[in-house]
Amino acid sequence: MRPPRLPALAAGALGTGLLVLGATPALAAPATSEVTLTAPGPVAVGEPLTLEIDLADTVDVYAYELAVAFDGAALAYVAESATGPAGGFDAAEPEPAGVTLVHSRLGTSPALDGDLAATLEVSALAAGTSTVDVAVTLVGADGSVSTETASAVVEVTAAPTPDPTPEPTAEPTPDPTTPDPTPAPTTAPSAPTPTSPAPGPTAAPVVPPAGGSLPSTGVPVAGAGLLAAAAVALGALGARGAHLRKAGAR
Structure with a gap:
């Protein structure tokens, strides 16, 4: 001391x-x-x-x-x-x-x-x-x-050691120069299934005449000729019958 x-x-x-x-x-x-x-x-x-x-x-x-x-x-x-x-x-x-x-x-x-x-x-x-x-x-x-x-x-x-404070996790900053990747589809898209039209009445095929069709009426040329020939034949038959009826009267 x-x-x-x-x-x-x-x-x-x-x-x-x-x-x-x-x-x-x-x-x-x-x-x-x-x-x-x-x-x-x-x-x-x-x-x-x-x-x-x-x-x-x-x-x-x-x-x-x-x-x-x-x-x-x-x-x-x-x-x-x-x-x-x-x-x-x-x-x-x-x-x-x-x-x-x-x-x-x-x-x-x-x-x-x-x-x-x-x-x-x-x-x-x-x-x-x-x-x-x-x-x-x-x-x-x-x-x-x-x-x-x-x-x-x-x-x-010794001084007490304080508990470490966790630092907040920073969100990643997107890079404006790099586009975001497009996610691939999980399943391939299915091809569309073609649908068949409903069956309708079957029309008989129209066979055009050999001579073709009339331009205005659509009546076949060959059919018109047959009608004309039939009319001439009927007219001839009618005239023959009339002639026979007159001969029998005499």
């Missing part, structure tokens, strides 16, 4: 108080029945933790200095986080491997008795086990000094 010391501002405040109280009778040396340093844990890397220093059953404490030492690669003091007894003067002096806390009464303020407590916050920098030490220097109203020490162990765990 390093020897106790008081920062200049705290020493000045203490000196002023002692000058005011110098005419008072000497008191017993300041004392405490026990110094306790409490460090919660375990704590993860990156998280803060509060260190508590308790002074039990103090007597005639006009000022104190708490020199807190730790591994500067494992822990770091959180600025303006220190607290102390109500009233008086408080200061914190950060260092690369610790911090010094000072409390002092002012002027004719009475010294403190009973249980006292001071707190400070540190931040966990690296995983592992780190030891924190505190050297306590108590100053009485008559300037007498007493010292005490305490230690605590801080366990720092």
Whole structure:
């Protein structure tokens, strides 16, 4: 442990108080029945933790200095986080491997008795086990000094690994220069089945006469000749019959 010391501002405040109280009778040396340093844990890397220093059953404490030492690669003091007894003067002096806390009464303020407590916050920098030490220097109203020490162990765990967030799957961007392929039909199209016309009445073939047809009426030429010959024959028969009837009358 390093020897106790008081920062200049705290020493000045203490000196002023002692000058005011110098005419008072000497008191017993300041004392405490026990110094306790409490460090919660375990704590993860990156998280803060509060260190508590308790002074039990103090007597005639006009000022104190708490020199807190730790591994500067494992822990770091959180600025303006220190607290102390109500009233008086408080200061914190950060260092690369610790911090010094000072409390002092002012002027004719009475010294403190009973249980006292001071707190400070540190931040966990690296995983592992780190030891924190505190050297306590108590100053009485008559300037007498007493010292005490305490230690605590801080366990720092690795920071929890967050669950990976799945990245959204990007939809493929169609290439405007490449046409979309036409899907092939699953089955070949069936050829249309030809339908046969319904059977109708069968007409007898018309055999045109040898002589052809008349252009205007469509009556066959040969048939017209037969009709004319029949008419001539009937006329001849009629004339012959008439001639026979006349001959028989004579």
